[in-house]
Amino acid sequence: MYGWSKWGGGNHGLVKEELEEWYCQSCAKPQRKGLPSYMVESATREFMRVCSSCKHKMVQKRLRSYWKLIDVIREG
Numbered sequence: 001m002y003g004w005s006k007w008g009g010g011n012h013g014l015v016k017e018e019l020e021e022w023y024c025q026s027c028a029k030p031q032r033k034g035l036p037s038y039m040v041e042s043a044t045r046e047f048m049r050v051c052s053s054c055k056h057k058m059v060q061k062r063l064r065s066y067w068k069l070i071d072v073i074r075e076g
Helices: 053-061 066-075
Strands: 021-022 030-032 038-045 046-051
Touching: 038 053, 038 066, 046 053, 046 066, 053 066
Parallel strands: none
Antiparallel strands: 021 030, 038 046
16 A cells, blocks of 8 residues: 555555465466465556466566566467
């Protein structure tokens, strides 16, 4: 969060629940709790949580945008 709110500060808007698995927001595959996740900017101050496999694709193909990653995943 960027700043304070009248409902209890800057951290109350963040997710605090501990789940056993999470889903990559680019490939939609389930990931276990202990696996690393990476935050990729999709728009100004908006981030998507991606798995290490999708992050590897971004680095390998030198993608700078989350939306270009989605195009690469759709192509197969």
